[in-house]
Amino acid sequence: MPDVTLSLIHPGHPLYEGELELRFRVLREPLGYTRAQVAFPFEADSLHLVAHQGDTVLGCVLFNPEDAHGGRLFQMAVSPHLQGQGLGARLVRSLEEELRRRGFTHVHLHARGPVVPFYERLGYAVYGEPFTEVGIPHRHMRKALDT
Ligand SMILES: CC(C)(COP(=O)(O)OP(=O)(O)OC[C@H]1O[C@@H](n2cnc3c(N)ncnc32)[C@H](O)[C@@H]1OP(=O)(O)O)[C@@H](O)C(=O)NCCC(=O)NCCS
Numbered sequence: 167m168p169d170v171t172l173s174l175i176h177p178g179h180p181l182y183e184g185e186l187e188l189r190f191r192v193l194r195e196p197l198g199y200t201r202a203q204v205a206f207p208f209e210a211d212s213l214h215l216v217a218h219q220g221d222t223v224l225g226c227v228l229f230n231p232e233d234a235h236g237g238r239l240f241q242m243a244v245s246p247h248l249q250g251q252g253l254g255a256r257l258v259r260s261l262e263e264e265l266r267r268r269g270f271t272h273v274h275l276h277a278r279g280p281v282v283p284f285y286e287r288l289g290y291a292v293y294g295e296p297f298t299e300v301g302i303p304h305r306h307m308r309k310a311l312d313t
Contacts, residue, residue, distance in 0.1 A: 184223030
């Protein structure tokens with residue numbers, strides 16, 4: 167997959183609207199949510215890593231710091247026509263490198279049931295009980311960044 171650049175952005179960056187649009191199309195529209203329901207209250211406090219070709223956003227993953235040591239990975243999405251080609255894994259690994267540089271030691275996330283194996287390949291482990299979020303089954307998963 168040539169020419170795909172990963173960039174850390176923030177709300178207000180020229181790529182941010184493209185990131186929101188991708189999140190809506192991949193993660194929210196299929197569940198019946200409106201475009202206005204895409205943004206989280208803590209957008210500005212989160213890290214936004216986007217994969218893009220020029221100004222076209224093709225993938226993203228976000229991280230919300232919860233304390234000085236860890237936080238939650240969320241809004242993981244890859245454009246449908248590029249899924250299964252390694253971009254999602256590249257985004258997670260690159261985010262983890264950035265988090266290590268910033269001194270974070272652990273990450274947790276809410277994985278949609280069918281996506282648990284994707285995160286397991288990246289070293290995340292399931293914990294706790296299954297739960298429902300945005301109307302679909304999820305599992306808690308976590309990883310220590312020194313592993
Ligand atoms: C889930 C998602 C982010 C994965 O990104 P991707 O670019 O398609 O995944 P990759 O190609 O990087 O896959 C990495 C590895 O995980 C595996 N994998 C990916 N999705 C998988 C799945 N649903 N089930 C089992 N394995 C999966 C791949 O086969 C690959 O294995 P390999 O290391 O042996 O080659 C992407 O498919 C997507 O956006 N899905 C829709 C939105 C979504 O469900 N987001 C997650 C919400 S928790």
